[in-house]
Amino acid sequence: MNKISFPIVKKEVIQSYIVTTAYYNFNVYEKRVLYRIIEMTQDLLEGKKLTQKYRLDRQLIDLWEVQLPIQALLQENDTNYNRVKQALRRLSRKFIQYEDEKVWREFPLIGYPEIEKNSGMVKFKIHEDVYNALLDFSKGYKKYEIMTAFGFNSVYAMRFYELFSKQKTPLIFSIADLKKMFGVERKYKLVNDFIRKVVEAAKKELDKHSPYTFTYKPLKTGRKITSIKFYPYVIRENAVAEFIQIQDEADKRKYGATFLIEKQALAYLREHYNFSNPELNNNIGLFEQANREIPDLLYFLSEIKAKASRANNPKGYVINALRRKMNIRPKPKKEVVKEAENKAKESAIKRLKAIGLPIDE
Secondary structure (H helix, E strand, O other), X not given: OOOEOOOOOOOEEEEEHHHHXXXXXXXXXXXXXXHHHHHHHHHHHOOOOOOOOOEEEEEEOXXXXXXXXXXXXXXXXXXOHHHHHHHHHXXXXXXXXXXXXXXEEEEEOOEEXXXXXXXXXXXEEEEHHHHHHHOOOOOOEEEEEHHHHHHOOOHHHHHHHHXXXXXXXXXXXXXXXXXXXXXXXXXXXXXXXXXXXXXXXXXXXXXXXXXXXXXXXXXXXXXXXXXXEEEEEEOHHHHOOOOOOOOOHHHHHHHOHHHHOOHHHHHHHHHHHOOOHHHHHHOHHHHXXXXXXXXXXXXXXXXXXXXXXXXXXXXHHHHHHHHXXXXXXXXXXXXXXXXXXXXXXXXXXXXXXXOOOOOOO
């Protein structure tokens, strides 16, 4: 993940769903221009005062002027201004399309780009239509953390991050709509190539760097893949700056489910089934076996989500579904009772030893 050289405050921005699902083909630098515009329009909407280097001023009735440092659009230690210049030139010639059941619209994102070489400042104009579209939440909105969005290496990861940030329910997109959304209708003739180079590539980067990611299932019409169903989930470990380094068997026992279950599946159990850490550790043997024996545990958990949510005890449904999947028969009642008695006895012995009383074992 790239580091951005300018100081950027870690904060969430709200993006119109119109922009999130609009049809356009931008590269990473062009997306960063869009992110900066979104951030500045939102600051203005919230009544925040922009710093001297960052300006968003109305010039005419239907035009706004944007000013920001050129370095704000570059990676750390990157001084190649030509990349920004090329991005601005391309953006001034590109159009964003939006279409729903009532209207089709197309508009250029920026116009009249300018770089003041001595000051290192960028200026350009945006039309009132762009400004209004960025703040039009009538079709819904997405909320995401802008520092995370800025750092992705792939524009596809950026767009999937916007789609799945805080998303809790599955989403279905046709292959045709996804290609339009990303502006690659002519680029990938084979659906499998599109899935591998766009969907899978974005997922790998999100799995590595983003708290929000997805698993997916291709859907067919006849024998042809025509759409994809996406199942969002949270990777909590990616939301923190430091990671626990587990080095030995003692640590494995200490951290229990956190170590023994694939982190995406673990996050899914917590986020979508509300398993607590004690509940996970109480069933650690089952989850560890499932992690070994079920080829795609995360997909299996997402696949049974609908039925589990309708059950009286969703967590119990998950545990029984895992047992059925692995052909594990429930233990006889006598054996369960005996195990409980042995655990109770062991616990009592530990307590007596702790206070120094004699024990007749």
